[in-house]
Amino acid sequence: MALLSAGAATLSDMAKRVDPDGKISAIVELLGQSNEMLLDMQFMEGNLPTGHRTTVRTGLPAVAWRLLNQGVATSKSTTAQIDEQCGMLEAWSEVDKDLAELNGNTSSFRLSEGQAYIESMNQEMQQTVIYGNSGVAPEEFTGLSIRYSLASATSGQNLIKAGGSGSDNSSIWLIGWGANTVAGIFPKGSKAGLVHEDLGLQTVEVTAGVGGSRMRAYQDHWQWKCGIAVKDWRYAVRICNIDISNLVAKSSAADLVDKMIMAMHRIPNIAMCKPAFYMNRTCIEMLDIQRRDDALGAGMSYGEVDGKRTMSFRGVPIRLVDQLLETEATVS
Numbered sequence: 001m002a003l004l005s006a007g008a009a010t011l012s013d014m015a016k017r018v019d020p021d022g023k024i025s026a027i028v029e030l031l032g033q034s035n036e037m038l039l040d041m042q043f044m045e046g047n048l049p050t051g052h053r054t055t056v057r058t059g060l061p062a063v064a065w066r067l068l069n070q071g072v073a074t075s076k077s078t079t080a081q082i083d084e085q086c087g088m089l090e091a092w093s094e095v096d097k098d099l100a101e102l103n104g105n106t107s108s109f110r111l112s113e114g115q116a117y118i119e120s121m122n123q124e125m126q127q128t129v130i131y132g133n134s135g136v137a138p139e140e141f142t143g144l145s146i147r148y149s150l151a152s153a154t155s156g157q158n159l160i161k162a163g164g165s166g167s168d169n170s171s172i173w174l175i176g177w178g179a180n181t182v183a184g185i186f187p188k189g190s191k192a193g194l195v196h197e198d199l200g201l202q203t204v205e206v207t208a209g210v211g212g213s214r215m216r217a218y219q220d221h222w223q224w225k226c227g228i229a230v231k232d233w234r235y236a237v238r239i240c241n242i243d244i245s246n247l248v249a250k251s252s253a254a255d256l257v258d259k260m261i262m263a264m265h266r267i268p269n270i271a272m273c274k275p276a277f278y279m280n281r282t283c284i285e286m287l288d289i290q291r292r293d294d295a296l297g298a299g300m301s302y303g304e305v306d307g308k309r310t311m312s313f314r315g316v317p318i319r320l321v322d323q324l325l326e327t328e329a330t331v332s
Contacts, residue, residue, distance in 0.1 A: 033119070033322035035126035037278050040319065042177045043184040043192045046227070051085040051141075052185045054231050085134060086187050086227035087141040089124060091117055093220040097201060100218050110218060114196070117222050121194060126323040129184075129228055130173075141227040144173065148238040149331055155233040158266050159331060162254035164243030169328040172239040172256070172283055174263040174316070176273030181235035185227045197221040235273055237263040240331040247286045256287045257294065260313055276317045280324040284311070287318075 046052030059078035066072045093113055100106045132143035148155050175182055186192045199219040206213040230236060239259045247253045260277065267275065279287070288311075303310055311318040 033123055033126075034320045035122060035323050036319035037129065037175075037276075037321050038122060038126055040175075040177055040274065040276050041129075041184040041228075042179065042274065043186060043226075044179055044229075045190075045192070046084070046086065046185045046188050046229075048083065049188050051083060051187060051227050052229050054082045054084065054229060055079050056082065056231070084185060084227055084229040085141050086185060086225050087128065087132070087134075087139060089121055089128075089224040089226070091121060091222040093117060093222070094202075094204060094217045097216040097218060106218070110220070114220065117220070118194065121222060121224055123323060125224060125226060126321065130321075130323060131325075143228065144175075144230075144236060144238070145171070145328075147230055147233070148236065148240075151332065155236075158234065158237045160237065160239045160259050160262050160266070161331065162239055162242040162256075162259055163252070164241035164246065164254065165330050166243070167327055167329055168244045169240065169330060170242045170244055170280055170283060170324055170326045171328060172242065172260070172263075172277060172279040173324075174237040174239075174260070174267065174275060174277050176235035176267050176270060176275045178235070178273040181232045181273045182228070182230050185229045186225050190225050194222065194224045197223075232268075234266070234268050237266045238331075239263055240328070242283065244282055244326045248282065253286070256283065256290055257313075264314065264316065270316075276319050277313060278319050278321045278324065280321060280326065282326060283324075284318065284320060 044052075056079065057077060058080045061077045062073070062075035064072040093110075095110065095113070100109050128140050128143055130143050131145050132140040133146050134140050134142045135146075148159055150156055151159055177183060197220065199221060201216055202219040203214055204217045204219070206215055239256075239262075242254050242256075243252075247256075263277075264270065264275075267273070301312055303312060
């Protein structure tokens with residue numbers, strides 16, 4: 001028997017979703033976002049129950065020229081293993097049976113609530129892919145920003161600074177997705193992607209009001225087991241310290257085109273991965289303006305993919321990610 005929490009839908013919630021004709025309204029999703037990175041991420045099953053273990057080459061064997069009647073010393077390569085962890089993102093939905101069945105709109109009401117859960121989990125997952133920090137929140141997995149935040153680290157070679165300071169910065173990412181480069185992971189033996197369980201009618205215990213009271217409620221469970229494995233750090237590039245106020249004012253603004261060219265040259269072999277640029281709405285808008293101001297078009301173009309108009313830079317698609325903040329601290 002479950003407990004009906006204070007987060008359960010109420011009669012007031014129901015009333016706000018019903019049209020004058022008694023049907024469930026089509027809800028305008030003002031909180032909806034575009035986080036296209038999740039559409040590009042290639043996922044693979046991990047080789048651990050909690051994530052994935054990657055073996056990387058850390059050193060090459062020594063080789064030598066030799067003369068006749070002389071030998072050379074034996075040598076060997078060296079390797080290291082890196083364990084990537086996954087996190088479990090979960091949510092529960094509980095709706096009083098009689099509330100859900102008001103006006104005979106049970107399915108419509110539950111569907112409208114389910115759409116909100118999908119959007120919320122997408123936003124949280126995208127936020128964690130970029131900014132997750134298992135060192136601070138051990139229930140999360142470590143995202144990209146933590147891995148590419150120190151110039152002194154090995155991955156610091158793929159940090160391209162855009163000159164910003166203060167706390168109104170943003171980043172543009174170039175990621176080359178692939179099974180041996182950068183990929184999403186899910187635990188061994190589990191399912192990829194967002195999993196929804198419709199548990200139907202359940203008897204739940206109400207936490208509000210009289211303790212121990214019981215009622216019947218429709219219950220849904222949402223779960224997403226996911227992580228990210230950076231097998232080859234060279235296939236992700238972060239253009240950081242993009243001062244948003246300067247960018248919009250066109251005053252000491254970062255030259256986004258120059259930085260994106262630099263980013264493409266940091267990828268060892270762009271042909272062996274699925275590359276894409278990721279940026280927020282402000283950066284895409286100002287990049288488009290910089291393109292207009294460039295007499296040669298800055299190497300950017302528009303095309304159509306699956307009936308959708310898309311923006312690309314030198315053949316690499318540009319994706320919109322609303323979860324990329326404009327309040328990032330300066331990367332030193």
